Amino acid sequence: MRWVKEIIQKEDGSALATVLNISVIISLFIGTVLSGILLQSRFIQRDIHSFKALYVAEEGVYRFLNEYSITENLQTNQEIILSDGSEVEVTVSLFGGFLDVESTAQVSNQQRTIRILSGKKGSNVVEYALLLSEDANVSEDSEVSENQRQGTRASQREKGQQFEEIEAVQRTKRKQNHKRKIDNIEKSKQNDKKELREAALEALEKLKKNN
Secondary structure (H helix, E strand, O other): OHHHHHHHHHHHHHHHHHHHHHHHHHHHHHHHHHHHHHHHHHHHHHHHHHHHHHHHHHHHHHHHHHHOOOOOOOOOEEEEEOOOOOEEEEEEEEEOOEEEEEEEEEEOOEEEEEEEEEEOOOOOOOOOOOOOOOOOOEOOOOOEOHHHHHHHHHHHHHHHHHHHHHHHHHHHHHHHHHHHHHHHHHHHHHHHHHHHHHHHHHHHHHHHHHO
């Protein structure tokens, strides 16, 4: 009987050590999973801020083209404040008959820059022309006739409208893709949390059985 009691006492100490080892392993596992989820969340937030900075920079370009006049005294550097308080730095330079517009925005240390080449607006004179047909009537002082100027302006307005329509469609698609990506990220986070809960419950069940 005394021998049996000694064995039982030894087994009790071994069981306690086993339980402690299992507890440490489970704690390390849960800590590792939580660290992975936290790191993934930081990467997700970084991507979200990067997308926001891109949209803010894009809005800065359109705000500049719609609100600022294009003249010879054009300021090459503009700081635009949007309705939500975001600041956009816009740099403009004349490139032939076009405007080279570069917009930079920053959201939570994520900086994005967008650059476009836009037609120069606000001009009633054809400053640069390319002869496409021999039937064009050009006066001796190289001035384009009034009909040709009106036709050119109408063509420019039509091209500008087409460009704006294409840009609007592209912006809508980008926003839809961004929303779809955010939804997928949220689903992934929910699945990770669910898997973590299931793993924790399973570990607790094993711990209870060992006890």
